[in-house]
Amino acid sequence: MAARRAFTTHPLVLRRVTVRRVIDVTPRMRRVVLGGEQLGAFARDGMDHPAFAAPGFDDHVKLILASDGDVRAALPAQLPHGIEWTPAENRLTRDYTPRRVDPAAGEVDLDFVTHGDGPAAAWARAARVGDELWFVGPKSSLRLPERPDWILLAGDETALPAIGRFLDERPVDAPAHVLVTVADDAARQKLALREGDTVRWVLAEPGDAAALEAAVRAVPLPAGEGYAWAAAESRALLPVRRYLGRECGMPKERLNITGYWHREEAAAPAETPEAPTGGEAAPVPSPVPWLVTRAALRLGLVDAVADAPGVALDALTGRLGVPAPRIGVLLPLLAAHGVVVGGPDGLRLGPAGEELLDDHAREEYAGHEAELLLSLAELAPALLGGGSPWQRASGATLHDTVVRDAERYGELVEECEQLAFLLNGLTADPLWAGVETCLLTGPGSAAVVAALDDSGRRPRLRIAEDEVPAAALRAYVAAPERIDWTGGPADVAVAAKALAHRTDDEAAALLTRLAAWAPTAVLVEASRPDGLSPHAAEAALHAYAATGSPLRDSPALAALAHRTGWHVDHVIALGWGTEATVLRRS
The missing domain is CATH 1.10.10.10 (Winged helix-like DNA-binding domain superfamily/Winged helix DNA-binding domain)
Structure with a gap:
């Protein structure tokens, strides 16, 4: 666990662009050159947004398409400092790597493998000058290790845009060893190789795990500290991950292996269940x-x-x-x-x-989510008699459990790293005017520290946590020695995901404790399901299993605040179903 984040975050902005040119790079790859005013700084609906930035060679933007052609109905809601993925049944999203970014020309290139039948490939095949496209991102850029001795770039045809951009821009000065599997020799592209680089093209069907693994094994890895990057079909990368990580012993911080697409395997006829008819529901799967x-x-x-x-x-x-x-x-x-x-x-x-x-x-x-799932064996008794399924199953509240278990609390801290993409709205709020001291609590505290650092705000920091949580947080905070690790007076207190593992009574006790330290408190919590998550329907159940309360929405948090002598001053929508509720002492 390292305090230094391995990525740089970017503001999340919904942008509209149009097709300027279409170029067939190879018979299997189409480049769509996109441009428009919204690649620069622009204003929409009274909100100012920064210019598009995608400095990383494998940055991803999320294209927004629609199954019924009504893209406007599929668009997310733009917040002043983020995106809210509202529910939309027709929404289709696909991630793509910018092949070229030209701020001066106001252009960005996206390369599409056109032999597939997915919605993005279909859009690219039909693209004409003037067609519009909406996208969000990138949300972050990868930070490469400093001065690697060599870099391995491996993947299938879908990895070519990132590989090509790396070789064009050379974000690190190290020999590059390139390996690409292609289904046809016609997919080969001219790459900007330098002296010391190597390249190998391997003919293989898309998603052929054995061919990709064999090809990677055949690359002689040079001496010294290298860096390996690979992108292809998700399952085809699994043996590559095992080989580089387990057999070659490359540390995790020197590996970046990403599934760019997922091949749906057709089930064998004997395993295919009969389709429900007459409106029948699908059978409940066995645990x-x-x-x-x-x-x-x-x-x-x-x-x-x-x-x-x-x-x-x-x-x-x-x-x-x-x-x-x-x-x-x-x-x-x-x-x-x-x-x-x-x-x-x-x-x-x-x-x-x-x-x-x-x-x-x-x-x-x-992990933690698995333990939470097992506690649902006590769901019926909890619904009948009250209390959380977790407490009935384990004999202790989830809060009492995690504050005594370093590994489990560390899992919560890692989950909260996703807050890095959401906290711009909090750090930009006027509540920080005049704040000299900030007190933090909760597993999201490390993410808040990083967000304050990124925003340029430098209040004195203190973190109020028990011994085990404090030790876990120290491993994720840059320069922990600058922080006072005791509770005490502060201008503002931020509880970052501190209520998600507390019962209502435990949450009330925390709010009462914060009231003794600060006149203003901020609760950073998920208050509604994330509309982009495939598990959105389960969010309330997971919250109930943990705390005995459904996912706490704004009225529920307001009731907790009123119960403990606070009142809601305002609410900051952060995106992805997460809000920052600002409380003042009544």
Whole structure:
């Protein structure tokens, strides 16, 4: 865990551009040159917005399309300092890398692989001069390590815009070793290579994991501290991630492996469920595969097979300390769902198992959210008798649990890193006028410190947390020695995601505590589901499992404030369903 952020954030602005030129770079790649006033600084609906900036070679903008052609109905709401993704059933979004950015000409180039049948490829094939396109972003730019000895750039055709831009602009002065898989020799492009660079083109079908892995393994990695960047179909990258990270031992901060697209696999006929008819609902899925996968992760079974592909069952049982008959209980279901598969040469990871080597993928089964999901076994008793499912399942509130568990609290702090994209609206608010001292609490405190630093505001900082949370936050804060790590008087107190793991009574106790320290308090909390999230419908249930209360909206927060001697002064919409509620003492 490093305090230095690996990215630079940018203001999120919805922009309209039009097609200026269309160029077929290859028979499989179309470049659409876009331009317009909104690439510069502009005003819309009374709000001033900065000029477009995408300094990173692999920055992404989010294109907004519509399944029914009504793009205006699919657009998000623009906030003064962010975006609110309001619900829109017709909205389609796709991420694309700017191939060229020319502020002087007011132009940005986007390259589209045109052989696919997705909505963005279809739009590019039909694009004509004058057509409009709306997009948001980029939200951040990657910070490359200083002075790497070499850099590996690998991917399929979709990675070519980022690879080409890197070679054109050279954000770091290091030899580049380029590997690109293409489905046709016609997809090859001229690249701006320098002395010391290497390039290899490999013919392979899109999403061919074996071909991509073999090609990456064939690249001789030079001595010294390098940096590896790869982009392709998400599952095709899994063995590449395992090879570079596990076998080559490259540290996480020297790896950036990103799934640019996801291939939908057609289910075998025998596995395809009958489609519901007559308005019938789809069957409720069984939790058994999830529980078995969770057990395999917790036992270390997935990692053990990843470290020794082809391992025999008896060797595996000896390594895990679990008798073979007990492991045998799991293996049929693990095989059925592609986690661990067996054969004449022993046990190997299946496609789903390869995915679980990614830390983000395994969080669904082994992290804080998984523990919260398990507490829903107590949902019915909690609904009948009150209290949170978490407290009924564990015997303690979630707050009491996380403040005593460094690993769990660290997970909350990592989740709050997403606040980096939302806090511009808070730091720009007039409430900071005259603020000399700011007190922080909650797992989002590190994100608030970074946002204040980025905004140029330099109040004296103090963080009021118990010993375990304070230790977790120290690992994420730049220059922790400048912070007073005790509670005390302040001009403003910011509670950043501090209520999300507290019951109403615990939240009230925190607000009462803050009232003794500051005349103004700010609550940064998710108050509504994020309209862009595929799990928006579950947001209220997750909140209830954690605290015994649904997702606290503005009226609920106002009621808590009134209960503890505060009143709501104003509310700052930050985007993605998150708000900053500014309280004053009554």
